[in-house]
Amino acid sequence: MMKKLLFAALPFLIFSCAEKSSQEKGGAHNNADRKFSLEVLDTVMVDPGEEIIFTQYGLYRADFNEDFTKLYNYNEHENAIEIIDLDKMELERKIKLEKEGPNGTGGYIQNFDRFGNKFLLSEFHKINAFDSTAQRILSLNIQQEQFSGDSLQGEETLKTSGLMDAEGNNFYSLYERDFGEPVGLAIIDVHQKSLRTIPIPGLDALAKFKVLFQTENSKSASYPSQYIQNHRDSLLITSQAINEVYIYDISADSLSHLTFHSEITADRQTDNPKTLVQSQEEMREVSRERRGEVSFSSFYFDQKNKLFYRFSQEKDKEIAADNLKYKYVLTVFDEHFNQLYETADIPLKSYPSSIFVKDGKIHKFINIEDEMAFVVMEVKEI
Numbered sequence: 436m437m438k439k440l441l442f443a444a445l446p447f448l449i450f451s452c453a454e455k456s457s458q459e460k461g462g463a464h465n466n467a468d469r470k471f472s473l474e475v476l477d478t479v480m481v482d483p484g485e486e487i488i489f490t491q492y493g494l495y496r497a498d499f500n501e502d503f504t505k506l507y508n509y510n511e512h513e514n515a516i517e518i519i520d521l522d523k524m525e526l527e528r529k530i531k532l533e534k535e536g537p538n539g540t541g542g543y544i545q546n547f548d549r550f551g552n553k554f555l556l557s558e559f560h561k562i563n564a565f566d567s568t569a570q571r572i573l574s575l576n577i578q579q580e581q582f583s584g585d586s587l588q589g590e591e592t593l594k595t596s597g598l599m600d601a602e603g604n605n606f607y608s609l610y611e612r613d614f615g616e617p618v619g620l621a622i623i624d625v626h627q628k629s630l631r632t633i634p635i636p637g638l639d640a641l642a643k644f645k646v647l648f649q650t651e652n653s654k655s656a657s658y659p660s661q662y663i664q665n666h667r668d669s670l671l672i673t674s675q676a677i678n679e680v681y682i683y684d685i686s687a688d689s690l691s692h693l694t695f696h697s698e699i700t701a702d703r704q705t706d707n708p709k710t711l712v713q714s715q716e717e718m719r720e721v722s723r724e725r726r727g728e729v730s731f732s733s734f735y736f737d738q739k740n741k742l743f744y745r746f747s748q749e750k751d752k753e754i755a756a757d758n759l760k761y762k763y764v765l766t767v768f769d770e771h772f773n774q775l776y777e778t779a780d781i782p783l784k785s786y787p788s789s790i791f792v793k794d795g796k797i798h799k800f801i802n803i804e805d806e807m808a809f810v811v812m813e814v815k816e817i
Contacts, residue, residue: 470817471767473781476796481807482525488517490802493789496547503793509547509556514540516554519807521793530569532556538571550599555606557595562606562625564599573603575625582623582630593621593630597663607663607670609638615645615658620672620683620690635672635681637692643706644676644725648718655715657722659704662733675730678702678747680772693772699764699779700749704728726750727759732788734768737814739795742775743768744814746787761786767814782812 481488489510496509505527506519516530533539546557553572554565564573577593587593590612597608603625610621610632619634645658659676672681679694696702705728712718727750735744744767751762763786766777789800798809 469767469775471765471776471778471814472817473765473778473783473797473812473814475782475810475812477811478801479524479809479811480803481519481809482523483806484526486517486526486529487805488519488526488807489513490805490807493800493802494791495789496544498547498549499791500549503791506791507547507549507554509544511544524809530554530567532565532569538565538569540565546596548598550603551601553599553603555599557597559595562595562597564603573625575606575623575628577606577623580628582628584629585632586630587632591618593623597621598665599625600665607665609661609663609672612642614647614654614656616642617661620663620670633683633690635690637679638672638681641674641676643710644704644728645710646707646712646718646721646725647710648712648715655718657718659730664733666734666736671734673731673733675732676704676728678729678731680734682772695766695774697747697764697766697777699762699777700747701729704730723757727753727761730786735790735792735797736770737792737795740814741770742814743770743772744792744797746790748786763787765814 489508489512494508498507499505504520504522506521508517508519510517510529513529514532514534516532518527518530519525520527540556540563541561542558544556545559548555552567556563556565560578561574561576563571565571577595587610591610593610594608597606599606606623606625608621609617610619611617617638619632619638622631622633623629641659641661645656647654647656659674661674662672664671668684668686670683670685672683673679678697679692682691682693707721707725709721712721729747729749732746737744744765747764747766748761751760753759762779763781763783764777764779765781767775769775787799791798795813797812797814799812801808801810
């Protein structure tokens with residue numbers, strides 16, 4: 436199973452995290468003997484019954500079970516977890532959560548993750564875990580906790596956007612110096628309250644793409660998203676900005692770095708010549724100028740066909756000042772991250788966010804008159 440967030444032994448160069456050193460190797464180029472196409476098969480609606488399914492943010496705060504027969508969607512309007520049967524395409528039930536008190540979810544929920552038959556709902560500073568009866572079983576303020584083990588340096592902070600292992604023992608996330616400046620992987624033992632940090636050389640390159648506006652009392656920043664996912668016994672760490680993946684093998688305690696090359700798009704965003712701006716308007720202007728930069732999705736694993744899919748987009752042409760036309764690219768990899776094929780000849784009119792792969796078919800979330808639906812597509816070898 437692969438889960439998102441905004442790891443299996445692999446046949447390429449690795450290094451021991453204990454030594455905190457860095458080695459890297461480029462990924463394979465396209466395999467000319469294999470070609471693929473993406474075809475739209477159907478559009479399916481999810482039956483909500485007498486309820487209303489929360490569709491405002493797509494699958495931004497959603498997760499799946501191991502065989503993708505269940506979708507768990509956090510509904511912020513009702514403070515509930517919606518369980519959707521993906522075989523029957525119908526809402527099964529809702530788990531109603533409390534907002535306050537000993538079983539309360541607290542403030543704004545920015546991250547949602549399912550582990551085992553439990554759920555992780557993270558606030559800005561705190562991670563909270565709940566069982567299937569809505570009882571809170573863990574509450575940990577990772578910004579204020581004095582962990583044993585490794586220490587954060589200077590202005591470094593822990594991100595609450597992460598994921599829990601299936602047993603509910605370890606929380607995996609990134610730690611950063613500032614907004615949009617990740618340093619490495621953080622592993623928190625939530626019961627022993629211990630911290631381990633694994634610096635990842637190269638992640639600091641993402642600081643070159645951010646835009647920061649800061650006043651005496653506040654700061655705001657715009658920067659590329661980073662993703663942390665689990666796959667088998669490993670963690671995948673990627674970003675929107677660079678055509679690469681870091682793979683942390685949990686059981687081997689080793690980290691690998693693969694870079695890839697596209698013949699259709701750039702392999703990385705251009706460095707931002709001005710990362711610090713003097714006003715919100717200037718920040719919006721710099722962000723507008725970067726709209727056409729290449730953007731990469733996380734990886735999606737096709738369990739049936741043993742393939743990885745990754746989507747990207749880049750400006751194709753500018754129709755008007757505020758109207759860009761994009762090209763959308765599908766890249767196919769084998770299960771060892773060998774790049775097999777890439778194509779921009781795909782039937783997409785918008786960037787394919789909020790997707791998952793079930794039974795060998797890609798499902799793309801769409802909102803049809805405030806109802807949950809999926810466009811079903813299939814990658815076929817030709």
